[in-house]
Amino acid sequence: MARVTLKDIAREAGVSAMSVSKAINHKPGISAEKRAHILEIAAQMHYSPNLIAKSLRVNKTKTIGVILSDSSEMVTSIVLRGIQDVAQANGYSVLLANTDHKIEREREAIDTLLSKQIDGLLLVASALHSDADVTALRKLPIPFVFLMRKNDHMNIDSVINDNCLGGYQSILHLAKEGCQRFQLIGLVNSQSSMEREKGYAQAFRDCKIPPDHIFAAHTDPFIQSGYETMNAILAEKRRFDAVVCGCDTVAIGAMESLLEHGLHIPQDVRVIGYDGIYLAKYLRVPLSTVEQPLYQMGSSGMEILLDRIRFPDMAVRKIVLKSELVIRASTHLAE
Amino acid sequence: MARVTLKDIAREAGVSAMSVSKAINHKPGISAEKRAHILEIAAQMHYSPNLIAKSLRVNKTKTIGVILSDSSEMVTSIVLRGIQDVAQANGYSVLLANTDHKIEREREAIDTLLSKQIDGLLLVASALHSDADVTALRKLPIPFVFLMRKNDHMNIDSVINDNCLGGYQSILHLAKEGCQRFQLIGLVNSQSSMEREKGYAQAFRDCKIPPDHIFAAHTDPFIQSGYETMNAILAEKRRFDAVVCGCDTVAIGAMESLLEHGLHIPQDVRVIGYDGIYLAKYLRVPLSTVEQPLYQMGSSGMEILLDRIRFPDMAVRKIVLKSELVIRASTHLAE
């Protein structure tokens, strides 16, 4: 089936293509009855405007690009949904690129998306930290917003949660529960995780936890890596009564390992995660975690981007969203 | 920053725009040294081809549309990832539309995506079942593939798992475990769920389970609805020793309710889900389920669509993927 164009309708209605365009877009310069007539014919012929042609002409695609590591992870899929909803509500589409945490794929993705003439870009937990990368980003012909990524750059919009505070709260809670020896499992290559670690450090000072009661490890943000890392840690036979994980998936893997080794959670070890995936509550041991407003992270990010597209000179916005410590059985023994 | 076009490079290199096009696309009809020269200048000027313009000219966008209910659900996010990976590997982009199970939004989404001139369409668990809807789909100017949706239509490609068999296997397993009274919780408005129920019915006949030992309920595919439905069921004080859920999320909610009512899983009641979300293993009670090859569902669907785009006359393909019964603690007591 050949697609029907403005010209087809124009021919059918005996007017010029321009008149059809005006009628359909409710632009002035055409009489009411002619407009009605044209619209009727357009409907009859099932006209569907070719937005590609329009985009080329007006140099706007009403499409924004989203770059993230893995759209199927529970954390990012929620953020993405927030992005999508705001986009859809404003007549924008989203083009997605998965990087699987590969920095080179992130750079490629930007090029690909630019070629597709996106009007703006959202970078979720971007790994582009080097000066060269940031400079390159600044030269982009379109606005962009950082999501879930530390941002102390001038003139770059961003939405994050206060990772430092979140980290601080986790430790404080565990200390109150009586924990004294802490096994940390941070995330490799994650600025967010580093921020959380700053919060841990502050809390350790405030709670007078001696450095030799703190053990640090790092791993990838997957269940399996949490599991393996915890196996390795247990093999070293250090004593600890708290495990502080860089994200919930690592915590799931770590708990699995702990349970397999016959340890009881929270009696022998307390475990806390970070992120607030919505299944945390339903795990073998319900997981305490620092809940980030994931959906809102996506939706605010998209809102800022849209504002920036409409008003390029708008003041820079660096939104810091509140996270919430959620206490469950993995750190707290119900009496 | 103004974007640089073919013409800009042509001017700089002292050649025609056409020559630049040939050089960049590695088309014949240009000498090696001129090509090298042009490519060098293009790189210098950071040329990025305008794919919108190209799309308009060649009438192909290298973009496919995906319509699904909710990209943040664990099941669909995996399917989507399979789709994305195959798309990306073949130089295609994906435009997404969430319908939240609303049939009207599904119809709108098709129009929107068509306007964006997608080259093909993937319908994941589409709710468009009426003759009118299917007829409309057939009239689309682009190919489409059904995913996770019953398809007994001529000439429509699809990828599904054998829901009937999966359902059959669940019941057979529970019967072998000694269950005698079955509470079913199917999904409303889901053809897949209906197919599974056919499988249940067959298994009940084969296992000689009398109809008055079978109780049916239906609900939405969310944790919360599973929870509420199970609460309602328990309020009716019927006796049953097996709960068969239409999807894993419903099973999670149902188990939550059962546990809150002091019942033991699997000792008092066995619970089985469907789908095989990857966290099933880590739940409070590890959940037995029929594992669908979700990622592969997406990737094969995308592959078929790409083939169909390239070879419109290719024979119709209706792929039925094998599901696998995974037995965990929710239906089987480890001795």
Place this chain on the structure above:
DNA sequence: AGTATTGTATTTATCGTTATTCTAAATTGG
């Protein structure tokens, strides 16, 4: 040598829209 052949490069036209300019008719006003 003169024609045929090959290959390189340019020119032209086009995809479907919309911004802009232009024409002609309708309306206004003095």
Place this chain on the structure above:
DNA sequence: CCAATTTAGAATAACGATAAATACAATACT
């Protein structure tokens, strides 16, 4: 009543790319 103004609508050009036609030069062949 006729110039001045407004307005509906048509015609033209352009967005950036590429397919097709054309022009031209260099080589090969009879």
